[in-house]
Amino acid sequence: MSLATIPFEELQNLLAQIFVRHGTSQRVAEVLAHNCASAQRDGAHSHGVFRIPGYLSSLGSGWVNGKAEPVVTDTAPSYINVDAGGGFAQPALAAARQLLVDKARENGIALLAIHNSHHFAALWPDVEPFAEEGLIAISVVNSMTCVVPHGAQKPLFGTNPIAFAAPRANGEPVVFDMATSAIAHGDVQLAALAGKELAPGTGVDRNGNPTNDPREVLEGGALLTFGGYKGSALSMMVELLAAGLTGGNFSFEFDWSQHPGAKTPWTGQLLIVIDPGKTTGAAFANRCETLVERMQGVGQTRMPGQNRHQNRAKALVEGVSLKAEELAQLRELAGLA
Numbered sequence: 001m002s003l004a005t006i007p008f009e010e011l012q013n014l015l016a017q018i019f020v021r022h023g024t025s026q027r028v029a030e031v032l033a034h035n036c037a038s039a040q041r042d043g044a045h046s047h048g049v050f051r052i053p054g055y056l057s058s059l060g061s062g063w064v065n066g067k068a069e070p071v072v073t074d075t076a077p078s079y080i081n082v083d084a085g086g087g088f089a090q091p092a093l094a095a096a097r098q099l100l101v102d103k104a105r106e107n108g109i110a111l112l113a114i115h116n117s118h119h120f121a122a123l124w125p126d127v128e129p130f131a132e133e134g135l136i137a138i139s140v141v142n143s144m145t146c147v148v149p150h151g152a153q154k155p156l157f158g159t160n161p162i163a164f165a166a167p168r169a170n171g172e173p174v175v176f177d178m179a180t181s182a183i184a185h186g187d188v189q190l191a192a193l194a195g196k197e198l199a200p201g202t203g204v205d206r207n208g209n210p211t212n213d214p215r216e217v218l219e220g221g222a223l224l225t226f227g228g229y230k231g232s233a234l235s236m237m238v239e240l241l242a243a244g245l246t247g248g249n250f251s252f253e254f255d256w257s258q259h260p261g262a263k264t265p266w267t268g269q270l271l272i273v274i275d276p277g278k279t280t281g282a283a284f285a286n287r288c289e290t291l292v293e294r295m296q297g298v299g300q301t302r303m304p305g306q307n308r309h310q311n312r313a314k315a316l317v318e319g320v321s322l323k324a325e326e327l328a329q330l331r332e333l334a335g336l337a
Contacts, residue, residue, distance in 0.1 A: 139163045
């Protein structure tokens with residue numbers, strides 16, 4: 001397998017060309033391209049260029065509106081609603097972002113509820129920029145049915161990730177993005193492509209029997225939640241916050257059977273942004289640093305998000321790494337080959 005490198009901005013521009021060529025507006029293309037290129041740059045390959053065929057398949061099927069114009073509603077002093085118009089969630093967030101920050105700064109906390117949206121990307125890029133501004137951010141998003149609730153016999157929940165970001169005084173923000181399933185769905189797909197087995201307790205086959213074969217999980221099987229009933233309870237919480245509260249679809253409420261090729265879940269997303277300046281102010285970043293130092297002191301060698309930041313620093317010097325055949329395919333999709 002040969003590898004290639006490409007400067008981050010060049011990759012971002014290449015992906016934007018692909019999105020526009022396949023039916024998005026320029027604005028939507030730029031937002032999606034930045035998100036996807038960021039994931040590739042930071043080593044989150046299950047949400048990097050690997051996702052491009054899925055995006056294009058959804059766009060080509062007519063399942064998602066690549067030119068949607070989000071409608072932002074200033075609902076209350078700390079509450080914003082956004083109708084994504086059947087488009088992607090990231091442009092909806094971008095449309096409301098400044099208002100969300102302003103409300104958080106003014107009131108100490110603000111909530112953004114996005115519905116009628118598709119989310120097909122990593123969740124940490126949605127929250128990390130807030131921490132870079134000294135804010136705390138939490139986000140949840142639900143997805144398509146592919147996870148069996150603890151104690152149940154059939155899938156109902158999505159992978160339903162939770163992302164969190166907080167500022168540190170002397171380092172990069174503390175950021176985590178975790179599926180409430182035992183493994184992210186994209187990682188199952190990557191394992192299948194690589195011919196690798198999954199860890200025990202990850203999934204079941206179409207008959208509900210435990211399996212370590214990612215192909216069996218993908219072909220009629222399902223994932224399990226992490227931590228048994230604990231992950232299942234968190235996944236239920238995500239369904240209620242990301243869909244029940246926002247007005248989006250639960251993971252089981254949409255039918256894409258009439259759109260062959262549809263890959264993007266049509267659900268909802270919730271973001272909560274907190275200004276620590278209303279409580280401890282700059283002391284919060286210092287307190288966060290104290291906790292990180294103590295964690296390191298007891299032997300924790302890696303902080304949440306640390307690998308991504310290390311990969312990012314390397315990529316900014318050496319370029320973003322990807323398979324040579326992937327880069328060739330991207331250039332072909334952009335009409336450059």
